[in-house]
């Protein structure tokens with residue numbers, strides 16, 4: 001297989017082939033996910049909850065993200081992996097200024113990321129443009145943005161009112177215009193994310209708890225393997241249940257996303 005690149009992701013989007021993504025935090029899981037055919041690996045700041053035992057992603061540092069990005073990149077290199085590697089910019093590492101965001105993004109890119117992800121709309125547009133102009137591919141993230149959980153009042157569905165839905169659409173379009181080449185949509189109603197996906201023409205949407213109308217899907221690795229320290233979100237499916245191995249669970253996830261059977265809007269969406 002050829003390494004996944006931005007042109008390849010654009011091609012998949014154009015051909016309406018679903019893009020698959022899982023989180024990865026270490027070398028071995030990264031290599032196994034890559035071999036199972038997962039196209040994009042996200043070193044998510046969800047590692048704060050999954051690996052560090054924190055109750056939110058707010059406490060994750062840039063140094064921790066750098067370390068895990070390096071671990072995942074090492075695993076991909078050793079396994080001759082082809083996955084597209086995305087590093088999450090943690091809370092506080094891009095909020096001060098676009099210059100601070102650039103410095104933080106450089107840390108993750110030098111650790112092996114191919115793209116960085118940052119949360120939020122509006123104020124982030126300028127930052128996205130600044131990074132993209134400087135050769136750093138950016139994935140945006142709207143809907144439930146876990147770094148702002150305290151401002152949002154909990155992990156709840158976003159974009160339920162007409163006002164919040166149209167704000168989300170405007171912010172998504174502006175982020176695409178600013179140069180974002182991917183957009184994660186987390187916990188938004190299925191009809192909203194499907195409509196939004198149609199409105200964006202060169203920025204594939206990657207849904208999590210956002211129904212099956214997005215251009216791709218992402219899940220937290222440990223969630224889809226049935227492991228969670230807290231309450232399992234409704235939008236997760238345990239792919240381990242009907243698979244004999246971790247690799248088999250990942251392959252089942254890839255197959256289910258590709259053929260549109262996951263997520264099921266009745267079972268995993270709003």
Ligand code: KIV
Nearest residue numbers: 023044045046184218
């Ligand atoms: O940190 C993370 O795992 C994420 C995904 C859930 C999109 O941001």
Ligand code: NA
Nearest residue numbers: 044045046088
């Ligand atoms: Na994240």
